[in-house]
Every structure is written in structure tokens, then in C-alpha cells.
Amino acid sequence: MKNRKLLLENVHIPGIETFDVYRKNGGYRSVEKALNSMTPDEVVEEVKKSGLRGRGGAGFPTGMKWSFLAKPEGVPRYLVCNADESEPGTFKDRYLMEKIPHLLIEGMITSSYALGANTSYIYIRGEFMYILHILEKAIAEAYDKGFLGKNILGKGYDLDLFVVPGGGAYICGEETALLESLEGKRGNPRIKPPFPAVKGLWGCPTVVNNVESLAAVVPIINDGGDSYAAIGIGRSTGTKLISACGNLVKPGVYEIEMGLSVEEFIYGDDYCQGIANNKKLKACVPGGSSVPILPHYLVTKTVSGEDRLMSYESLADGGFVSGSMLGSGGFIIFDEDQCIVRNTWNFTRFYAHESCGQCSPCREGTGWMEKVLHRLENGHGNIRDIDLLAEINKKIEGNTICPLGDAAAWPVAAAIRHFRDEFEWHVTNKDEAITRNYGLSKEPLIA
Amino acid sequence: MKVTIDDITIEVEAGTTILNAARKIGGEVVPPAMCFYSKLPGTGGKCRTCLVEVAAGSTADPRPMPKLVASCSTPVMDGMIVKNKTSERVHEGRSAVVEFLLINHPLDCPVCDQAGECNLQDLGYEHGSVKTRYEEERRTFDPIDIGDKIKLHMNRCILCYRCVEVANQLTEKRVHGVLHRGEHAEISTFIEQAVDNDFSGNMIDVCPVGALTDRTFRFKSRVWFLKPMEAECDCKKCAGKVVLWMFGQEIYRVTGRKDQYGEIETIDDKTAWICNECRFEKKDLSKWKVIGPRVIDRHSVISQGKYETSITPSIKKIN
Numbered sequence: 001m002k003n004r005k006l007l008l009e010n011v012h013i014p015g016i017e018t019f020d021v022y023r024k025n026g027g028y029r030s031v032e033k034a035l036n037s038m039t040p041d042e043v044v045e046e047v048k049k050s051g052l053r054g055r056g057g058a059g060f061p062t063g064m065k066w067s068f069l070a071k072p073e074g075v076p077r078y079l080v081c082n083a084d085e086s087e088p089g090t091f092k093d094r095y096l097m098e099k100i101p102h103l104l105i106e107g108m109i110t111s112s113y114a115l116g117a118n119t120s121y122i123y124i125r126g127e128f129m130y131i132l133h134i135l136e137k138a139i140a141e142a143y144d145k146g147f148l149g150k151n152i153l154g155k156g157y158d159l160d161l162f163v164v165p166g167g168g169a170y171i172c173g174e175e176t177a178l179l180e181s182l183e184g185k186r187g188n189p190r191i192k193p194p195f196p197a198v199k200g201l202w203g204c205p206t207v208v209n210n211v212e213s214l215a216a217v218v219p220i221i222n223d224g225g226d227s228y229a230a231i232g233i234g235r236s237t238g239t240k241l242i243s244a245c246g247n248l249v250k251p252g253v254y255e256i257e258m259g260l261s262v263e264e265f266i267y268g269d270d271y272c273q274g275i276a277n278n279k280k281l282k283a284c285v286p287g288g289s290s291v292p293i294l295p296h297y298l299v300t301k302t303v304s305g306e307d308r309l310m311s312y313e314s315l316a317d318g319g320f321v322s323g324s325m326l327g328s329g330g331f332i333i334f335d336e337d338q339c340i341v342r343n344t345w346n347f348t349r350f351y352a353h354e355s356c357g358q359c360s361p362c363r364e365g366t367g368w369m370e371k372v373l374h375r376l377e378n379g380h381g382n383i384r385d386i387d388l389l390a391e392i393n394k395k396i397e398g399n400t401i402c403p404l405g406d407a408a409a410w411p412v413a414a415a416i417r418h419f420r421d422e423f424e425w426h427v428t429n430k431d432e433a434i435t436r437n438y439g440l441s442k443e444p445l446i447a
Numbered sequence: 448m449k450v451t452i453d454d455i456t457i458e459v460e461a462g463t464t465i466l467n468a469a470r471k472i473g474g475e476v477v478p479p480a481m482c483f484y485s486k487l488p489g490t491g492g493k494c495r496t497c498l499v500e501v502a503a504g505s506t507a508d509p510r511p512m513p514k515l516v517a518s519c520s521t522p523v524m525d526g527m528i529v530k531n532k533t534s535e536r537v538h539e540g541r542s543a544v545v546e547f548l549l550i551n552h553p554l555d556c557p558v559c560d561q562a563g564e565c566n567l568q569d570l571g572y573e574h575g576s577v578k579t580r581y582e583e584e585r586r587t588f589d590p591i592d593i594g595d596k597i598k599l600h601m602n603r604c605i606l607c608y609r610c611v612e613v614a615n616q617l618t619e620k621r622v623h624g625v626l627h628r629g630e631h632a633e634i635s636t637f638i639e640q641a642v643d644n645d646f647s648g649n650m651i652d653v654c655p656v657g658a659l660t661d662r663t664f665r666f667k668s669r670v671w672f673l674k675p676m677e678a679e680c681d682c683k684k685c686a687g688k689v690v691l692w693m694f695g696q697e698i699y700r701v702t703g704r705k706d707q708y709g710e711i712e713t714i715d716d717k718t719a720w721i722c723n724e725c726r727f728e729k730k731d732l733s734k735w736k737v738i739g740p741r742v743i744d745r746h747s748v749i750s751q752g753k754y755e756t757s758i759t760p761s762i763k764k765i766n
Contacts, residue, residue, distance in 0.1 A: 169628065171628075186624075186625065191491070191492035191517070191520045193521075193522075352629060352630060353628075353629060354628070354629065355628065355629035355630070356628055356629065356632075357606060357625070357627070357628050357629045357630065357631070357632030358493050358606070358608075359492070359493050359494070359495050360493070360494050360495055360496075360544055360547045360548050360605065360606075361495055361543065361544060361547050363547075363606065363629055363630055363632065364547035364548065364550050364551060364630065365547055366629065366630070367551075367586075367629065367630035368547075368550060368581065368583070371583040372583070375583075388580060395539075395540075395543035395546070395547070398513075398514045398515065399495055399498060399514075399515060399540055399543065399544065400495070401492060401493070401495075401517075
């Protein structure tokens with residue numbers, strides 16, 4: 001079956017980052033269609049019909065999020081694009097914005113029209129400064145051709161689009177922290193409620209969407225929500241960008257139809273082409289660093305023996321005991337030589353560094369876990385440290401203001417659940433733990 | 448709106464938070480609060496010590512809330528059922544938060560001026576464990592002077608953000624704030640600038656721990672050796688309603704009048720914040736009109752041996 005592409009279909013065309021080439025290849029049709037023949041509510045209805053779910057990680061239905069937007073009289077509304085992609089292992093938005101910036105801008109115009117926003121923002125992380133320049137160039141072109149600014153396409157709809165760089169903090173990818181940062185304040189997540197749909201940017205109703213979600217609005221409006229919903233499986237509709245990395249023959253960004261089997265994705269010729277250097281698969285993190293890790297025997301099959309598919313439901317099959325999450329689509333593969341303890345420490349170090357420090361469980365807990373894991377990895381651990389880690393992450397989970405605490409806790413909990421032997425090996429073989437990886441000492445794993 | 452907290456039902460206005468509803472009931476059902484300060488809008492939600500379990504969201508939607516919620520920032524709904532003391536999960540969650548708050552706290556109570564009136568001390572006494580499981584090195588900072596009257600011990604800070612809100616809401620310009628992120632976050636001034644403002648001293652009163660202390664009182668005495676007296680004076684800048692902490696005829700320090708939750712009292716519909724002149728300069732008894740002894744909660748260490756309590760001491764029974 002030929003894999004259908006909706007977002008990256010034209011990405012190979014030379015010069016697609018310029019307005020003229022993009023327009024020649026069917027670009028900005030969705031803006032024309034929406035503004036000429038649809039009311040804003042019809043656009044929202046179409047997105048609802050498509051079953052599009054937020055591509056930033058949580059998977060909340062986009063159409064439903066849009067319909068929650070409060071619409072009081074005389075108060076401006078905002079659409080904010082969350083381009084603060086900084087989860088380890090996730091690099092799909094960067095690819096999309098770098099290669100085909102007009103797709104995002106087109107999606108933002110159509111979405112802003114649907115929400116009745118006259119000012120919209122793209123909040124991009126500070127390290128993506130070169131992409132900011134690409135986007136600004138594309139926005140200038142769109143202004144020039146009359147797709148942005150006053151009276152777009154002569155339909156009396158005004159829209160201004162701004163790109164705002166952040167300071168490079170992971171926490172600013174949390175929507176309320178993003179809004180704080182956008183207002184020029186310290187990027188601390190807000191206490192919810194009120195939710196951004198009621199009180200967001202500058203106290204006005206705001207919708208925050210991921211880059212990929214907004215880009216997906218373009219094919220939804222072009223071809224209709226029903227035909228988008230026809231792709232995929234169950235409640236996971238449409239296509240998804242997956243950024244595959246780790247020990248793969250061909251890592252990179254792939255656009256897949258939801259419902260592709262994980263086995264096909266890892267070993268298929270059209271996709272990652274298997275594990276590099278003829279090694280065996282050891283573990284997989286299917287949705288960016290914050291989702292639970294899966295050991296090799298749970299990657300391609302669920303615990304009930306069914307094939308695991310690339311979809312929100314199938315990857316979550318088995319809950320946190322034997323499943324994981326699709327998350328943001330940061331697909332990380334570990335081969336037999338990789339050390340899970342070291343990897344867990346690395347992830348935790350990231351979260352400890354990126355915790356905003358506002359609420360106690362996350363501020364103190366992530367730092368504590370990082371120190372304990374660092375000790376374990378370097379051969380200074382104690383067998384009770386493993387239980388201590390499990391205890392700490394149970395105490396962080398669910399007690400924090402924003403999901404960063406959960407995101408820090410889940411990978412540690414899962415790593416201990418599935419790879420406890422490896423943690424214990426680090427305690428019992430202290431000298432070896434410093435000099436070599438656990439993976440090398442084990443019998444070859446069955447793939 | 449009717450809300451039930453630990454099986455006690457109370458009628459409150461719409462928009463009241465769970466914590467304020469609990470304070471209306473008073474007594475044991477009130478969750479502890481380290482960062483929430485009812486007189487400073489915008490505080491709360493950060494320390495997570497006030498987590499409670501919501502067993503039923505409202506009459507209209509009686510589903511329980513899946514996570515523990517911060518009672519200081521969650522408004523009540525009609526028919527909400529809240530569990531605080533009666534919930535095992537709350538007990539666990541709260542002791543977890545206390546453990547987290549204490550892992551990097553220096554526990555230098557014996558040399559800390561806040562000892563005896565420290566919220567964290569009380570909290571640790573009630574919910575903390577006897578032993579720490581933290582074997583790592585604690586995060587440390589050097590104490591710094593922010594201005595000539597206030598000392599900052601960042602080691603003791605729990606990052607409640609109360610002093611930041613004081614500076615935002617009571618003074619014209621905030622010159623201190625939170626720097627850095629995560630575990631390395633610290634309260635500091637911009638390039639060690641002095642905090643110098645007529646109302647900056649209130650930062651000391653709102654600090655739940657000993658991170659911000661009065662330099663004019665530093666190491667002078669333990670608070671429980673002093674006698675708190677209510678006093679007032681005619682002050683142009685503030686209400687002038689204070690508590691004098693005296694030893695004999697000598698005034699050791701001046702603070703605002705704090706209620707049972709450690710918050711500055713509301714007097715004549717205004718929060719009785721005091722100005723720096725009253726706090727730091729007027730250490731002479733002739734400048735004050737002393738009203739009488741301040742009533743202190745009999746459980747507090749400050750009241751030990753000073754006042755007769757209305758309850759006769761229980762007699763130990765020997766079997």
C-alpha cells in the first residue's frame with residue numbers, strides 16, 4: 001500500500017519554501033476556499049468532523065478545543081502556534097517549518113479565520129533562530145501577495161501574524177507558560193483554571209495549537225473533514241509526522257498514515273529499514289522522551305498478542321503497565337548495546353534542568369531523581385535507591401501544576417518496571433558499570 | 448453554594464476557593480498553606496501543601512476529580528465534597544510535599560531567627576518524617592544582604608513567591624525576583640541591588656520560612672523569650688498597627704499583626720501592612736502607644752510559660 005502524504009507531499013519540490021512555487025503547487029487553496037465559501041463555524045465544524053487530534057503530545061481533539069473558545073463581545077481572540085518543540089527525540093515541527101513554511105502560515109490563516117482571531121502568533125524556541133528567519137521571509141511574501149494584512153482576498157477579514165522567539169526553555173512549550181513568555185514574563189505555567197480558551201494571552205480567549213495540528217488544517221479544508229477522517233484507524237485519524245532517531249538504518253522525519261504497524265515502521269523498506277549495524281532491538285520510546293519506554297517484546301506486539309500500530313490507542317494499549325503513548329511522535333530506538341540506566345539518567349537530567357522551579361514536587365523531585373540516577377549510573381548506587389526512585393516519581397506524579405512533573409516521572413517509572421535487572425546490575429557490578437554498558441554484557445536479545 | 452469539607456457542610460459565596468471555605472469552618476479541616484496569602488492576590492498554587500481530594504465535583508457533575516487539587520486556587524462548586532483530614536491520599540501527598548520542601552532546606556532551626564514562628568517548622572512537625580532519605584549534597588547559597596535592613600538566606604527559601612508579590616503590589620518598583628530555573632532557582636536582586644522601598648519590610652512578614660529576616664533583629668533573641676505587645680502609633684505612611692516584641696522595656700523588633708494563618712490582619716477593611724520606618728526605626732517605647740499583650744495561640748511555642756491558658760492541664764493518669 002502506498003503511503004499517502006498530506007503535509008510533506010510537496011516537500012521535495014525545489015523552491016517550495018518560496019511563495020510562488022508553493023502557490024503553483026496548490027498552496028493557499030484552503031484560505032481561498034474558507035474565505036470565499038465557508039463561514040468560520042463551518043471551518044470549525046469541518047475540523048471537528050476530521051477527528052484531528054492535537055499533535056503536540058496530549059492528543060486532545062483540535063475541533064473540540066476550538067469549540068471551547070469563549071467568544072465575548074468586544075474582546076479580541078488570539079491563535080497561538082506552539083513551535084517551542086524541544087522534547088528530546090522530537091524534531092518534526094522543525095523539519096516542517098524549515099522545508100515548507102508556507103504550509104504552517106496557510107494553516108494559521110485558515111484557523112485564525114475559523115476562530116475569529118485578527119492577531120496570531122507563532123511562538124518559536126530561541127534555538128530555532130534560523131527558522132524564524134525562514135518564517136519571517138515567508139510571512140513577508142504572504143503579506144505581499146495579500147494573504148495577510150488588511151482585507152484578505154477582498155473579503156474584509158484582517159489578520160496580522162507575528163513570529164516571536166522564546167529564550168529556549170522547554171517549559172515554554174506548556175501552553176500557559178508559553179503565554180506568560182509571550183507576554184514578556186518569566187515562563188512559569190499558570191494555575192488552571194482559568195483555561196486559555198477563557199483567559200489566555202493578555203486575559204483574552206486564546207487557542208494554542210501545535211505546528212503540525214495547524215498544518216493539518218490545510219488538507220482538512222481542501223479535501224473535507226470526512227476524507228481526512230477516512231485515513232487512519234479508529235479515533236486516530238489522518239497522518240502523523242514521526243521523527244525517528246536512535247540506532248536505525250534510516251532515521252529521519254516520516255509522514256505515516258495512522259494505523260501503520262510498528263514493525264513495518266521500524267523494519268519496512270519505505271521507512272526506517274531496521275536496526276543499524278545488524279544489531280537487535282532492545283527498547284523503544286515511541287513518543288518523545290516523556291512517554292514510558294517499551295522493552296523489545298512489547299514494541300511490535302501488545303501484551304495480548306495483537307500487532308502494535310502507530311496510533312494513539314494501540315500504543316497506549318496496556319496502559320502504563322505494558323503500553324506507552326504516541327505523544328509528540330519522537331520515536332527513539334535503542335539497540336542491544338545501549339544502557340537504559342544511562343538513558344534514563346540523561347532524560348531525567350533534561351527534566352531537572354528544564355523544570356521551572358515553581359512548584360515544590362517538580363523542582364525538588366526532578367533534581368533528586370537526577371542525583372540518584374547519576375549515582376547509580378556511575379557505580380555509587382545502592383540497591384534501595386531503585387525503590388527510592390520509584391517512590392519519588394510516584395510522589396511527583398499528579399501533584400504538580402503542569403504536566404512536566406508527570407513527564408519527568410513516567411520514563412523513570414517505566415524504565416524501572418521493565419529494566420529493573422539492569423538497574424540492579426549497576427549496583428552489583430559497580431566497577432563494570434563505570435567502564436562499560438550493561439547491554440554488552442548480556443546474551444543477545446531476541447528481536 | 449454548599450460545600451462539604453471533611454463531613455462539615457458550609458454555605459459560601461460563589462467563587463470562594465476551597466481553602467477559604469475551609470478557613471470559614473476553621474480548626475482541623477483547614478489545609479496548611481505555604482505560598483498562598485489571602486491578602487496578596489495572585490499567590491498560591493505553587494507549594495502544593497494545600498492539596499485536597501475532591502470526592503465529588505458538584506451536584507451537577509458528582510464525578511470525583513482524578514488528581515489531588517490545590518485547595519488555594521480551586522473554586523468551590525455547589526455540592527462539592529472535599530476530603531482533607533479524612534483522606535489517606537491527601538495525607539500521603541502532603542507528606543511527599545513536605546519531604547520535597549525539606550530535602551534542600553538546611554534545617555538550621557537552632558540558629559534561625561524564624562524558629563518558633565516558622566510555617567515550615569510547623570508543617571514538618573505535623574507531616575514530616577523523622578529521618579531524611581536524601582543522601583545527596585544540599586543546594587547551597589551564600590546569605591546576602593538585600594538592602595541594609597533585610598538579610599536573605601536563600602538556603603532556607605521554599606520559593607513561595609510571596610515576597611515577589613509584596614514587591615509587586617505594595618511597592619512602586621520591584622527590584623528583586625526569581626532568577627534561574629528548577630532546582631537552581633533563587634530569589635535575588637538584579638546584580639545584588641538593594642531592596643529599598645518604604646514597604647519592602649513586609650517581605651519579611653510574608654516569608655513563611657527564615658529566608659528573609661530582619662537585620663535589626665538578627666541573633667538578638669529567640670522569639671519565645673520575647674513578649675509580644677499590641678501597639679499603635681500615628682504614622683503617615685501606614686496604619687501603624689503593629690506588634691512590639693519586647694524584652695523588659697526594650698523593643699527588640701516590630702512586626703505586623705499576624706492572624707492564626709500567619710497573615711497580616713485586616714484592620715478597618717485594610718490589610719495592616721506596616722512601613723519600614725515603623726518596622727526598623729521606631730525601637731523606642733516613647734514612640735508607641737501600647738495597647739496590651741497580643742493573644743498568641745496557646746499551641747505556639749511563643750506562648751509557652753507566658754500566659755495562662757483557659758484549659759486546665761490534663762492530669763496524667765497512672766494505672
